[in-house]
Amino acid sequence: MSERVTRAECCVVACAEAWRGDGEILASPMGIVPTIGARLAKLTFSPDLLLTDGEALLIGDVPAVGSGSQVTEGWLPYRRHLAMVAGGRRHVMMGASQLDRYGNQNISCVGDWAKPRRQLLGVRGAPINTLNNPTSYWVPRHSPRVFVERVDMVSGVGYDRAAAAEPVTTRFHEIRRVLTDLAVLDFATPDRSLRLCSVHPGVTVHQVREATGFPLTVPDEVPYTRMPSAEELRLIREVLDPKELRDREVRA
Amino acid sequence: MTADEVVARLETGMTIGIGGWGSRRKPMALIRALLRSDIADLTVVSYGGPDVGLLAAAGKIRKLIAAFVTLDSIPLEPHFRSARERGAFEMTELDEAMFMWGLTAAGHRLPFIPIRAGLGSDVMRVNPQLRTVRSPYGDGEELVAVPALRLDAALVHLNRADARGNGQYLGPDPYFDDLFCEAADQAYLSCERIVDSAELQAEHGPQTLLVSRAYINGVVEAPGGAHFTSCAPDYDRDEAFQRAYAQAATAPEEWRRFTEQFLSGDEDTYQAAVAAFAKEAT
Numbered sequence: 001m002s003e004r005v006t007r008a009e010c011c012v013v014a015c016a017e018a019w020r021g022d023g024e025i026l027a028s029p030m031g032i033v034p035t036i037g038a039r040l041a042k043l044t045f046s047p048d049l050l051l052t053d054g055e056a057l058l059i060g061d062v063p064a065v066g067s068g069s070q071v072t073e074g075w076l077p078y079r080r081h082l083a084m085v086a087g088g089r090r091h092v093m094m095g096a097s098q099l100d101r102y103g104n105q106n107i108s109c110v111g112d113w114a115k116p117r118r119q120l121l122g123v124r125g126a127p128i129n130t131l132n133n134p135t136s137y138w139v140p141r142h143s144p145r146v147f148v149e150r151v152d153m154v155s156g157v158g159y160d161r162a163a164a165a166e167p168v169t170t171r172f173h174e175i176r177r178v179l180t181d182l183a184v185l186d187f188a189t190p191d192r193s194l195r196l197c198s199v200h201p202g203v204t205v206h207q208v209r210e211a212t213g214f215p216l217t218v219p220d221e222v223p224y225t226r227m228p229s230a231e232e233l234r235l236i237r238e239v240l241d242p243k244e245l246r247d248r249e250v251r252a
Numbered sequence: 253m254t255a256d257e258v259v260a261r262l263e264t265g266m267t268i269g270i271g272g273w274g275s276r277r278k279p280m281a282l283i284r285a286l287l288r289s290d291i292a293d294l295t296v297v298s299y300g301g302p303d304v305g306l307l308a309a310a311g312k313i314r315k316l317i318a319a320f321v322t323l324d325s326i327p328l329e330p331h332f333r334s335a336r337e338r339g340a341f342e343m344t345e346l347d348e349a350m351f352m353w354g355l356t357a358a359g360h361r362l363p364f365i366p367i368r369a370g371l372g373s374d375v376m377r378v379n380p381q382l383r384t385v386r387s388p389y390g391d392g393e394e395l396v397a398v399p400a401l402r403l404d405a406a407l408v409h410l411n412r413a414d415a416r417g418n419g420q421y422l423g424p425d426p427y428f429d430d431l432f433c434e435a436a437d438q439a440y441l442s443c444e445r446i447v448d449s450a451e452l453q454a455e456h457g458p459q460t461l462l463v464s465r466a467y468i469n470g471v472v473e474a475p476g477g478a479h480f481t482s483c484a485p486d487y488d489r490d491e492a493f494q495r496a497y498a499q500a501a502t503a504p505e506e507w508r509r510f511t512e513q514f515l516s517g518d519e520d521t522y523q524a525a526v527a528a529f530a531k532e533a534t
Contacts, residue, residue, distance in 0.1 A: 056424035077425040078273060082349045086368065108345065113378050115339035121327060122300075122320030127347035128369030157372035165372045168393045172368075 008246035010200045013228045014184050016041040018136045018177045024048040026084050028092040032249045034138045035065050036240045091134040098151040101193040101214050103175035105156030113153050126155035134174045140249045142180035144213035159192035181250045183208045189217050198225040253470040255285035258440045267295040271408030271429035275301040275324040279409035279442050281477035281519050305331035315342040319351050330501035354401035359434030366395035406436035409478045413443040417468025420452050420460045423484035433467040442472040444486050492533050
């Protein structure tokens with residue numbers, strides 16, 4: 001096994017950590033690295049997590065990304081998936097085309113909504129996700145284009161917008177963490193705005209600031225994101241992603 | 253019925269719900285029949301896939317009600333994108349769950365259903381007609397009152413049906429096809445194969461009977477009727493064809509060629525052209 005840990009492998013572990021302590025809930029990762037991360041969490045410190053095949057089944061095994069599952073432990077068509085969201089038994093890690101300092105996320109469109117400069121997917125389930133189950137975000141390319149002052153169409157609801165709604169409405173609102181190819185961030189600040197938690201090995205704080213389109217809260221001491229253990233590396237390389245699909249999402 | 257006979261019952265200006273999800277189990281044979289007709293000015297209600305793309309490309313949509321439009325393995329639907337970027341139609345952009353409860357409300361003849369979604373998001377900004385409602389119980393929670401999505405007509409595609417309109421799905425996910433049918437004044441079901449009622453239960457349990465004939469106004473036998481979307485377990489998505497579709501959407505000239513090759517004739521012509529396409533690819 002190569003001694004050198006890649007950035008993608010570091011990101012996998014950072015994503016996995018988002019589900020630590022989550023217990024018997026559905027891990028809903030979107031993207032390759034978060035998918036490997038959720039599976040790594042299940043194989044190590046969060047063994048009770050539920051996983052899906054990305055279609056309508058809860059899988060009872062932990063296959064490699066891109067490989068079929070052999071064991072089914074449940075049925076989860078879209079309508080039941082939405083019940084798990086509303087019931088809070090899920091922690092989703094979504095993508096974000098734009099994200100602001102309070103965690104408002106946009107996957108709908110860029111520019112004026114009425115006639116967008118660039119139409120994207122649509123809000124999908126982001127509005128219900130963010131008001132009902134813990135939500136984290138995965139940004140494979142940390143850049144000022146993603147981390148913006150103002151998102152063009154609030155799909156996922158951030159802390160300021162949630163606070164503006166009534167407290168009782170947003171009692172299940174939690175944007176837990178933002179994972180990127182450069183760093184781990186969270187909202188553990190007095191005004192619930194984005195804060196740098198750790199930078200991945202080989203990344204500088206300056207680099208993260210430069211790649212973020214708004215002022216970022218940076219603690220005096222910024223640690224490095226923890227490296228995968230030898231066993232975690234083995235699981236990533238041999239069990240979960242032998243075809244190295246993770247390197248397509250995060251290079252370096 | 254035939255797909256063309258279904259379309260003959262539809263009218264310009266109608267609100268039409270389309271079953272399936274993304275690029276999965278879309279009633280494409282019925283959509284293709286719609287494309288051959290003069291019907292236009294539609295309000296389309298869909299968990300959007302190439303149904304939306306094709307109708308948008310043909311200029312038949314006045315208004316779209318959706319939470320997303322995607323081809324699944326190709327994340328962004330190219331015709332939907334370009335139509336939106338041109339401002340080609342109005343849109344009501346809802347959250348996925350709001351959409352489901354809107355259909356459910358319509359099926360239950362309720363004016364709305366309260367749900368905890370939408371608040372704080374720009375779904376409220378871009379849909380100023382949306383209202384909230386306060387719980388009359390102790391918690392006093394404010395919720396979004398999702399209005400009923402009543403449909404003039406619904407179009408869905410399932411694996412099997414009997415001639416009376418009892419429809420069976422054999423794939424892993426029912427999507428929301430039953431809700432579309434229940435929300436509609438008239439609903440039309442296409443299927444891979446029409447079988448005797450007795451046969452519907454011969455191999456699969458009653459829980460696979462997704463839609464009841466009580467809601468269905470017509471059944472069309474349309475083998476390959478979901479192509480190029482998936483219709484598991486009968487067939488997977490035709491990825492090569494979908495790639496060709498998306499590629500053709502990138503330039504008007506290419507799209508004209510695609511339309512001539514695949515969409516200028518009837519359904520048999522389409523299926524023959526698809527078979528020729530597949531043969532050429534191998």
